[in-house]
Amino acid sequence: xxxxxxxxxxxxxxxxxxxxxxxxxxxxxxxxxxxxxxxxxxxxxxxxxxxxxxxxxxxxxxxxxxxxxxxxxxxxxxxxxxxxxxxxxxxxxxxxxxxxxxxxxxxxxxxxxxxxxxxxxxxxxxxxxxxxxxxxxxxxxxxxxxxxxxxxxxxxxxxxxxxxxxxxxxxxxxxxxxxxxxxxxxxxxxxxxxxxxxxxxxxxxxxxxxxxxxxxxxxxxxxxxxxxxxxxxxxxxxxxxxxxxxxxxxxxxxxxxxxxxxxx
Numbered sequence: 432x433x434x435x436x437x438x439x440x441x442x443x444x445x446x447x448x449x450x451x452x453x454x455x456x457x458x459x460x461x462x463x464x465x466x467x468x469x470x471x472x473x474x475x476x477x478x479x480x481x482x483x484x485x486x487x488x489x490x491x492x493x494x495x496x497x498x499x500x501x502x503x504x505x506x507x508x509x510x511x512x513x514x515x516x517x518x519x520x521x522x523x524x525x526x527x528x529x530x531x532x533x534x535x536x537x538x539x540x541x542x543x544x545x546x547x548x549x550x551x552x553x554x555x556x557x558x559x560x561x562x563x564x565x566x567x568x569x570x571x572x573x574x575x576x577x578x579x580x581x582x583x584x585x586x587x588x589x590x591x592x593x594x595x596x597x598x599x600x601x602x603x604x605x606x607x608x609x610x611x612x613x614x615x616x617x618x619x620x621x622x623x624x625x626x627x628x629x630x631x632x633x634x635x636x637x638x639x640x641x642x643x644x645x646x647x648x649x650x651x652x653x654x655x656x657x658x659x660x661x662x663x664x665x666x667x668x669x670x671x672x673x674x675x676x677x678x679x680x681x682x683x684x685x686x687x688x689x690x691x692x693x694x695x
Contacts, residue, residue, distance in 0.1 A: 435482045439489075439512060447513065449479025451497050457513065468516075478503055483539040485546040491516075492564065494536025494551060505533045506551065508564055519564040522551075529554055532574075540582045542602065550588060550602065552577035557590045557597070559604065570604035571597055578625045583634030587657060591626035594619075596639060598658045610658030617661040618652045627681040640665075642679040651681075 437445035440459075448456040448465070454477070455468040478501040481494035489512040496503020505522030509515060524531040532555030542548035551558040551567070556577050559570040575593040582588050588602035589610075596618055597607040611620025624643040630636070637658055641649040651665030 433480060433482045433493075435484055435491075437512070438484055438486065447482055447491070447493075449482050449493055451478050451480065451501055453478060455479050455482075455493060455516075468513075481536055481539045481552075483541050483549075485541045486543050488546045490541065490546060490563070492539050492541065492549065494539050494553075496533075496535035496554070497537075502527060502529070502534045503536060506536055506539065506564060521565065521567055532556065532558070535576075537577060538579045538581075540580050540588075542582055542586070543584060544586060548602065550580045550582065550590075552580040552590060552592075556592060557607075559602070568604060570599070570602070571607045573597070579627045581628045581630055583630040584632070585634045587630070587634050589628045589630070589637065589658070591628050591639075594621070594623045594626050594641060596620075596626060596628060596637075596658055598637075608658075610654075610661075612661060617663075618654075618658075619649075622649050624649065625679045627679050629681045629683045631683050636683075638681060638683055640679055640681045642667075646679075648679075 433449040435447040436443055444459055444461045446458045446462055456465045458465045477495045478497055479493050480497050484491045491509045491513050494506050506519045507516040508519055522533045524533045532553045535554035536551055538552040540550045547563045549560040549564050554576050556569055556574045557571045558567045560567045573592050577590055577592045579591040586601050588599045590597045595609050595611040598610045599606040611618045618639055627640045629638045635655055635657055637654040639652045643649050648667030650663050650667050652661045653664045654661045
């Protein structure tokens with residue numbers, strides 16, 4: 432599942448939600464009641480896995496597909512704050528299988544400084560668009576499952592690919608560095624699985640949670656220097672701290688650096 436609090440509603444009552452079981456949903460009551468987006472049968476039944484909103488325009492994007500059991504159909508875009516959506520032509524899968532990079536879109540981020548720059552984490556790696564989703568390229572060149580992508584307030588971008596964390600100071604192609612270090616306590620980079628990343632209000636602070644391929648928590652990590660060094664702040668595989676069940680999700684307290692990190 433995926434959630435987005437609409438930036439155009441200062442009360443926080445308007446929320447968008449994507450359902451893995453099917454459909455895009457909207458609430459204008461802070462989650463008390465929900466309405467399904469019924470633009471088309473295809474959209475109504477699609478497995479929605481990720482959603483993002485531009486900070487400067489009325490553009491909203493959502494990605495589809497989660498696993499081989501819930502394959503998606505690419506990325507949809509709205510330019511009228513969600514009233515209508517159209518599918519981005521160059522994200523339409525050409526085959527109904529995981530071999531197609533657009534069959535699963537795990538995460539989408541719109542650059543906070545450039546509404547035309549879109550990042551997508553797909554089953555086959557990182558994707559970058561500089562024209563609002565019309566054309567796409569791979570800025571890293573690692574064609575493995577990208578489980579997450581995050582953009583910090585200063586333009587720093589982090590992709591999680593096959594359990595490793597690739598960080599760029601500006602998101603441009605060819606500028607990403609694998610910041611999964613091998614020292615004790617560091618983010619291991621040798622455990623394939625679902626890695627989730629979150630930047631704090633201070634972009635130097637980065638958090639990561641890693642679940643192995645069977646969905647068990649491996650560890651929670653913190654960096655205060657944009658991934659150059661990591662400290663393990665939560666240990667997985669323990670009956671006392673093993674919070675993951677269906678999904679691995681991570682967020683941090685908004686607006687304050689180094690306050691709280693939350694696992695969902």
